[in-house]
Amino acid sequence: MAQPADALVVGGGVIGLAAGYRLAERGAAVVLVDSGRRGASWAAAGMLAPVSEAAFGEDELTRLNLAAVPAFRALAAELADRTGLPVGLRTEGTLAVAFNADDRVALDRLTDFRTGLGLRTERLTGQAARALEPYLAAGVRGGVLAADDLSVDNRRYLATLRAAAEAAGVRFVAAEVSGLLQDRAGAVTGVRTATGEELRAGTVVLCGGASTAALLPVPVQPVKGQILRLAVPAQLRSAGEVLTHTVRGLVRGSEIYLVPRADGEVVVGATSEQQGHDTGVTAGGVYELLRNAYELLPISSEFAFVEACAGSRPGTPDNGPILGRVGDGLVVATGHYRNGILLSALTADAVAALVAGEPAAAVWRPFGPDRFAGDRTGSSAQPAVPA
Numbered sequence: 001m002a003q004p005a006d007a008l009v010v011g012g013g014v015i016g017l018a019a020g021y022r023l024a025e026r027g028a029a030v031v032l033v034d035s036g037r038r039g040a041s042w043a044a045a046g047m048l049a050p051v052s053e054a055a056f057g058e059d060e061l062t063r064l065n066l067a068a069v070p071a072f073r074a075l076a077a078e079l080a081d082r083t084g085l086p087v088g089l090r091t092e093g094t095l096a097v098a099f100n101a102d103d104r105v106a107l108d109r110l111t112d113f114r115t116g117l118g119l120r121t122e123r124l125t126g127q128a129a130r131a132l133e134p135y136l137a138a139g140v141r142g143g144v145l146a147a148d149d150l151s152v153d154n155r156r157y158l159a160t161l162r163a164a165a166e167a168a169g170v171r172f173v174a175a176e177v178s179g180l181l182q183d184r185a186g187a188v189t190g191v192r193t194a195t196g197e198e199l200r201a202g203t204v205v206l207c208g209g210a211s212t213a214a215l216l217p218v219p220v221q222p223v224k225g226q227i228l229r230l231a232v233p234a235q236l237r238s239a240g241e242v243l244t245h246t247v248r249g250l251v252r253g254s255e256i257y258l259v260p261r262a263d264g265e266v267v268v269g270a271t272s273e274q275q276g277h278d279t280g281v282t283a284g285g286v287y288e289l290l291r292n293a294y295e296l297l298p299i300s301s302e303f304a305f306v307e308a309c310a311g312s313r314p315g316t317p318d319n320g321p322i323l324g325r326v327g328d329g330l331v332v333a334t335g336h337y338r339n340g341i342l343l344s345a346l347t348a349d350a351v352a353a354l355v356a357g358e359p360a361a362a363v364w365r366p367f368g369p370d371r372f373a374g375d376r377t378g379s380s381a382q383p384a385v386p387a
């Protein structure tokens with residue numbers, strides 16, 4: 001029988017990969033088990049946007065998202081150092097724009113809330129917004145620049161994390177985990193795969209994204225997001241980049257974002273739907289995204305259509321992640337909903353601390369697995385490990 005690993009990570013999305021890398025880099029013997037089904041991390045847009053994702057009533061989550069930015073920058077620099085691979089970090093910030101007068105009122109309310117939290121925002125007239133992004137529609141009613149938001153090419157980031165994890169000694173296993181192994185005292189000692197194999201470890205770290213609730217009763221629900229990848233044709237790019245900032249628009253009340261990459265790709269997202277674990281692409285979803293993109297950036301109709309896909313965001317009742325120890329031998333890190341790429345580095349540091357028997361940083365305190373006590377969607381004060 002193989003020697004038990006120090007840590008066994010379930011899930012090879014951005015959370016599992018970052019956690020696996022960090023654990024191995026700190027000297028742990030790590031096994032990472034992944035089903036091979038691509039999750040939300042592959043679909044994502046890659047915005048690292050604590051300012052333009054800050055929503056009413058989510059002050060603690062905004063604090064967590066803000067803390068995630070320096071952690072992400074540090075990890076990106078570390079990965080570049082170790083692998084020589086780029087992650088495509090962009091630092092131009094987010095330009096939020098409003099399409100009509102009602103959208104302008106909604107954007108102003110959100111901006112008041114965000115500045116009230118101390119976030120750095122700069123209000124712009126329509127003309128000033130178009131000076132930053134000359135291809136914006138002539139009718140755009142003004143905007144708000146969030147200069148501190150970043151973005152990353154999520155797929156390059158995943159590839160770089162995987163390369164760094166392999167180099168740090170993480171052993172990858174392709175398998176579906178079907179259950180947890182426990183000893184007589186209830187401590188988790190490993191996992192069982194769908195083919196009946198048993199893998200033992202000192203600590204199991206559950207990072208299964210929207211599927212985590214199949215292994216542990218946590219209130220994580222899939223929130224489907226359809227998203228497009230377009231490409232700016234070479235002849236348009238010859239005069240310079242068509243888009244430099246992430247542009248987020250309110251178009252007649254619906255939200256849309258366009259995220260540029262240095263290689264000419266533009267990611268257009270995203271729908272938000274309660275459809276269970278379905279990740280099918282629909283004509284209606286693609287139509288809505290293309291229509292809103294065209295309204296904000298008419299030149300987007302000349303872009304090449306590269307891909308439409310969908311992913312399941314791991315949503316929670318309060319939109320915050322779930323991170324903590326759940327009994328002996330088990331740590332959970334899931335529920336990152338709209339901000340898992342952003343939160344990945346900070347989560348990895350927290351997981352490494354928890355596996356080492358230390359507390360996670362104080363900013364994580366509001367996001368423990370025990371906070372759903374009494375909630376209809378959370379079954380108990382501490383999710384019980386299924387026997």
Ligand code: FAD
Nearest residue numbers: 011013015035039040041046047177209225339340341342
């Ligand atoms: P996933 O990426 O879903 O990975 C889970 C992995 O676990 C999968 O590989 C799966 O195969 C594996 N797995 C699950 N169960 C098992 C099992 N039983 N056995 C073995 N393997 C298992 N976040 C941002 O920060 N910025 C953005 O701009 C952004 N945009 C988004 C746009 C869209 C359309 C979507 C859908 C999400 C977006 N997000 C964004 C959110 C972000 O993608 C998620 O929060 C994040 O990817 C969650 O990562 P994860 O590793 O927990 O889950």
Ligand code: GLY
Nearest residue numbers: 225269270338339
């Ligand atoms: N954070 C962007 C999204 O989830 O669509």
